[in-house]
Amino acid sequence: MGPADPRDGPAGGARQDAAMDLAHHGDAEVGPGLVDLAVNVRRDAMPGWLREPIAAALTELASYPDPGPARAAVAARHGRPVDEVLLTAGAAEGFVLLARALRDARRPVVVHPQFTEPEAALRAAGHAVRRVLLPADDGFRLDPGLVPADADLVFVGNPTNPTSVLHPAATVAALARPGRVLVVDEAFADTTVAPDRPGEPESLADRRDLPGLVVVRSLTKTWGLAGLRIGYLLGPAALLARLAAVQPLWAVSTPALAAARACAGPVAVATERRIAARLAADRDHLVARLSALPGVRVEGAPASAFVLIHLAGAARVRAALRERGFAVRRGDTFPGLGADWLRVAVRDTATTDAFIAELARILEA
Structure with missing residues (x-):
C-alpha cells in the first residue's frame, strides 16, 4: 500500500467524517x-491609548453600537473602501458567517493542519468538508497543487495555527481564481516580521486584485482582547454584503468597536x-x-x-x-x-x- 494522498483526509482517510474534537481549544x-x-x-499590560477608549465606551452602553467610525478606521488602515470591511465578534464569528452565507458552495476545502473553527463552522452549517493535509515531512508548507481545482470555497491559515508556518504571499495568492472564495485566516499576521521588509510580510490584507479573496483578521491576540471579541473581514463589497445579511444585529459591542478604532490607528x-x-x-x-x-x-x-x-x-x-x-x-x-x-x-x-x-x-x- 502506497502513501496516503494528502487530499484523502487524516491518516489516509480515517475519521474524515468525524468532528475529531474540533471544538477543543x-x-x-x-x-x-x-x-x-x-x-x-x-x-502584557494594556497600553493607555487602548484602555482609555474602551473604558470611555462603558459610558455609552445605553445606546446601540455604531460600527461606522471603527469600519472607517479599519478601512483606512488597509487602504480599502469602507464597504470592503465587515467587523465581527472575534475572527471566529467570521468563519460562521462565511459558512452560513455561502451555503451554495458545493466543494468546500479546508487546508490542515490549521485552526479548527473554519471546519467546525462549515460542518455546523451542513457543508460536506474535504480536507487537504499538508505533510509534516515537507514542513507543512503550502502546495497549491494539493487543493482540488474544483474547490469553490477554500480556507487556509497564514501564518498557520498550530504549525507557525508563514506561507509566501505569492503561494497563497495562487489559490485565488474566478468562481472560488479564498478565505485566508490572518489572525496572527500581526505577529510576523521580516528583517528586510516593513509591515506584515506575506499578508494579503491590502490586496484588492485577487478574485474572491476574504482575509480574516483578529485583534484579540496581540492586544490581549480575547474576552472582548473583536475581529474583521476584508473582501469584495458584494461578498461581504452577503455575510452581513446573516450576521445578527449589533453583533459587535460598543467597547469592542472602540478597541477596533484604536487598534487601527498609527500609534497602534x-x-x-x-x-x-x-x-x-x-x-x-x-x-x-x-x-x-x-x-x-x-x-x-x-x-x-x-x-x-x-x-x-x-x-x-x-x-x-x-x-x-x-x-x-x-x-x-x-x-x-x-x-x-x-x-x-x-x-x-x-x-x-x-x-x-x-x-x-x-x-x-
Whole structure:
C-alpha cells in the first residue's frame, strides 16, 4: 500500500467524517495555578491609548453600537473602501458567517493542519468538508497543487495555527481564481516580521486584485482582547454584503468597536511592529532552548506566537507538565497531527527558561 494522498483526509482517510474534537481549544488546557503556554494571547499590560477608549465606551452602553467610525478606521488602515470591511465578534464569528452565507458552495476545502473553527463552522452549517493535509515531512508548507481545482470555497491559515508556518504571499495568492472564495485566516499576521521588509510580510490584507479573496483578521491576540471579541473581514463589497445579511444585529459591542478604532490607528500599528520584533526574539530563545533537548524536534521555522514540537510520548509529557505547573496545547485535535505533537506559546525568556527546566527533568525521567 502506497502513501496516503494528502487530499484523502487524516491518516489516509480515517475519521474524515468525524468532528475529531474540533471544538477543543487552548483555553481548555488552562487551569488555576498553571503557567499558560497553551493560549496564544499576549498577556502584557494594556497600553493607555487602548484602555482609555474602551473604558470611555462603558459610558455609552445605553445606546446601540455604531460600527461606522471603527469600519472607517479599519478601512483606512488597509487602504480599502469602507464597504470592503465587515467587523465581527472575534475572527471566529467570521468563519460562521462565511459558512452560513455561502451555503451554495458545493466543494468546500479546508487546508490542515490549521485552526479548527473554519471546519467546525462549515460542518455546523451542513457543508460536506474535504480536507487537504499538508505533510509534516515537507514542513507543512503550502502546495497549491494539493487543493482540488474544483474547490469553490477554500480556507487556509497564514501564518498557520498550530504549525507557525508563514506561507509566501505569492503561494497563497495562487489559490485565488474566478468562481472560488479564498478565505485566508490572518489572525496572527500581526505577529510576523521580516528583517528586510516593513509591515506584515506575506499578508494579503491590502490586496484588492485577487478574485474572491476574504482575509480574516483578529485583534484579540496581540492586544490581549480575547474576552472582548473583536475581529474583521476584508473582501469584495458584494461578498461581504452577503455575510452581513446573516450576521445578527449589533453583533459587535460598543467597547469592542472602540478597541477596533484604536487598534487601527498609527500609534497602534507602530506599537504592533515593536511587539512583533520583541516576540521574534523571545521565539528564537524558545526555539533554541527546545532544540537543545534530546528527543524534541521543533517543526520548521516558526514565524508566529507559538511553536509546534514533536516528541514521542507527548501525551505523557503534557500530563507531567501539568503536574509541575505548566499548560501546553495538545496537538492531536488538529487534523493532520497526532499524539506526538504539542504546541507551545511564546512567552518572555524567564518563563521559557522555567518551562524548559521542568521539561528537561521530565524527559530525563
